[in-house]
Amino acid sequence: MSVLLAVQGLGKSFRGLRAVNDVSFDIREREIVGLIGPNGAGKTTAINLISGAIRPTSGVVRFRGADVTGMPAHRLARLGLIRTFQATNVYAGKTVFENVYVGTFSSRPSGFWPSLLLTAAFRREREQTRSRIEALLEDLGLRDLADTPAADLPYGYQKMLGLATALAGKPKLIMLDEPAAGLSAEEADLISVLIGRVRDQGVSVLVVDHNMRFMAKICNRMVVLHHGMELTSGPTADVVRDPRVLEAYLGTEHSVA
Amino acid sequence: MALLLDSDDAPSxxxxxxxxxxxxxxxAAALLAFPLAAGGFLTHTATLVLLTVIGAAGFHLILRVGLVSLGHAAFAGIGGYTSVILMMTFGLPWIVCFVAGGVSAAALALLVGPIVLRLKGVYFVLITFTFGEILRLIFNDWQSMTGGANGISHIPPPWPALMDTRAYYYLALFAAGAAILFCARLLASDFGRKMDAIRESESLAEANGIPVFAVKVIVFAIGCTxxxxxxSLQAHFIRLISPLAYSFQESLNFLVMNVVGGSNSLVGPIVGTVFLVALPEFLRGWVEYQFIIYGVILVVVMAALPGGLVELWQRACRWITSLSTRSGR
Amino acid sequence: MFTFAILSQIALNGITLSAIYILVALGFTLIFGVMRIVNFAHGEFAMLGGFALSFFYVSLGLHFLVALPIAAVAVGAFSLVLERVVYRRFYQREMPGMIASLGVSIALMYGGVALWGTHQRSIPSAFSAVYTIGPIFVTAERVVVIGVCLVSLALFYLVLRFTRIGLAMRVVAEDRITAEAQGIDTVATYRFAFFISTAMAALAGGLIGQLFSLSPFMGLMPLVKAFIVVILGGLGGILGAAIGGLVLGLGESFVSTFYGASAAQFISFGLIIAILLFRPQGLVGRKEG
Structure with missing residues (x-):
C-alpha cells in the first residue's frame, strides 16, 4: 500500500507558544488513522495545519507525492484532501440537497462561463452530478430529507450531512474533526460503521477525537498527541495498551477535576 | 426566460x-406602457428608480458574499465622472464613455479589492467607508478635472433624442432589465451557489474547494462595475454631478434599500429601491419626517424582519395559504 | 520661520483637538469593546450634546461649567431609552447591530433637523480671556476644553480601574461568557457602559459646539474622527484610543497648517488604510489568537 499523506516534523507556534511540535506520521491508502490525545493536545491545530487552514511554522506535508505545505484549503480539496469541522459542518440556510451540491464543487470542472451560460455540456454534467447526489443521499439515509433546510435537522443528522457534503467532493483522504462529539451511543455507532464503509470504497480516513472507545473501534493505527508533541504511534491494539497513553489521559482528567 | 433563470432550487x-x-x-407590458400612462414627473421618478436599481443590485451581489461596502456610491462616482469627463473634455461618443465608466470602476475594484478584501466584518465596512471618503475628497479637490465642490453641470444626454424623459426611461428600463437578468442568472448559477456558501461559512466553503478569496474579488469587481x-447613466440623465451625490450617505441608501427590501434574494433590492423612492410620495406633507421614518424602518426591519419586505410578503402568502387550507377542510 | 512660538501654537491647537477626539473615541471604543457594536449613531449623541448645552447654557442661562455636565447627563439619560428600545436587541451581533445603529443615526440626525432646522448656529463664547505664556497665546476657551477633557478622562480612568462596575466592564469586554458564568450582571454593565459612552460623546459635542458651530449634521465629523482614532489605536482598547487621539489631533494640526486641510484629511485616511491592512489590531493593540 502506497503512502497517501506524509507529515514530517510539523510544528506551529503562536506568540512563542508551541501548539504543535515536531509531529510526523504517514497515512496509507485504504487506512483509518486516529489522531488522539486529551483536550488541548493540539489535535485540531494539527488538522488545521495539514488542511491548509493555517500555515505551519515548520515541517513538510506531502500529499500524493507532492509538497502541499501551506497550500490553501480549496486547492487541497481539489487534490482530494477534504476535512470536516467540529462545529460548523452544514450551510444552515441551504437544503440538504444544496449542501451536498456545494460539496461536489471540488470534484467538478470549475468553469465560470459554462454554468452562467448553461451550455449543453454543463447541463449534462450537472444531471450526472444530480443523480450522484441522490445516490449518496440514498446511501446515507438522507434521501427523504433532501428538501429540508439543514438548520431544521436534528444534530445527529447535521453531522451526517456534513460527512455527505465532504464525501460529495470525491476525496482520496478525508479528515474528520470529532465526528462523534455530542452524539448518542447509537448515533456514534452509526458513524463508525459509515467510516468503515467509506474506507472500503477506497478513501483513507484521518479521525480526530479524544474518545478512546469510539476510536479503538474504528482505527487501524493511532497517533497520540500530548502537549502538542507526539507521545507514541502504532497499531491500535498496541497504543491502547501503552501505559503512557493511559497516564496522559488520567493526568488531564485529574487536573480537570 | 425560464431557461435564463433556471435554478436547482426550483421546488419553491x-x-x-x-x-x-x-x-x-x-x-413587461406594464413597464413598457408606464410612461405613456404616467405624467412627466412620475416618469422622471420611475427612471431614477430604474437607474438606482442597477447600483442596488451591484450592492446586493457584494452583500450576498457577506460584505457591506460603504464605498459603493464612490464607485458610482468613478463611473459618472469618467464618463462625463471623457464626453465633455475629450469629446468621445457616449457609448465609449458609458463602457469606460463601467471599466474604470471595475479596474479600480480589481486594484483595491485584493487589498481591502483581506479584512472581514466591521473592519471591511470601515475600510470601504474610508476609501469612499478618499474618492469623494478627490472628486472635491481635483478642481481642474471635476469642477470641485460645484461639480459639472450642463452634461449632454447620450444623444439629443434622449433629452426627452420618456426616451431616457426606455434606455434606463433596458439597462436595468439587462442588469437584473444578469444578476439573477449569476446568482442562480454554480457561481451564485458558491457565493451563498461563502456567506454562510467561509471556512467550510474553503474546505469544500471554493476559492473564497478569488470569488470575493470577482463579486466585488462585478458589484462595483x-x-x-x-x-454614468445617472449623470447623463440628471445632467449634473457633484461630490455630494457620491458621499457615504448615498452608500448608506444602497444598504437601506437592500436591508429594507430583503437581503436574501435579488427581489429585495428591487422592492427596496421602489419603496424608498416611492415612500416620499406617500409621505407628502411629511417631507421633513421622511428620513426619520427611514431610520426607524431600518431599525425595525433589523430587529423584527431580517428578511425585509420580501419576507413580510412570504409570511403573508404562507398565512393566506394556511387560512385557505383550513377553511377548505 | 518655523519659530518655537509658531510650532508650540500649532501643538497647542493640536492638543485641543486631541482632547476632543479622545473623548469621542473612548466612548465609541467602549461600546464596541463591551457590546461589540460599531455605533454609527455615536456622532449624533455628540450633536445632541451640543444642542443640550445650548439649551442649558444659552436658553436657561446656567453657568457654562454647570450647563456642560448637565447636558452630558441629560443626553446619557436619553440614550438609555434608546439602549432599552433598540440597542439591547443587537448586543454581540456585529453586522445587524451596525446597520441598526445606522438607522438610529439617520433618525436622530433628521429628528434634529425637524426640531432645530438645518442652519448652523453657534454657542457664544463662555470665556474671553487670553493669556500669554512667553510667546504663545492661550485663550481661556482652549484651557477649558483641555481641562474638561482631562477631568473627564481622569474620572473615566478611575471608574474603570477602581470601581466594581468598571471591573465588570473590563471583564465583559475581555470575555463575556466567563463574565456571565461569574455572575456579573451583564445587562446593568451594558447600560452603564452605554450611558458613559454617550455622555462622553455629548461632552465632546458641547465643546465642539463651543469651538466651532452647531448643526444637526455636525455628528459626522466626530464619528469619522472616532473611526480614525480607534483604527489607529485598535478597536476596543483604552490606551490605544488615547494614543490614537493624540497622534490624530497633533498630526492634523501640523499638516493642515502647512499643507492645508484637505492634505490633512488625505493623510489621515491614507494612514488608516495602511494600518487596517498591516496592523488591523491597531498601532498599540495586540494580535488576537
Missing amino acids: ARWRPLARWAAWAAA LAGLQG
Missing part, C-alpha cells in the same frame, strides 16, 4: 409555466 417556485409566462409578460454603469 411551482408555478405552472403558463401562469409564469403570463405574469412575466404582464409585468454595476455601480459605475449606474453612475
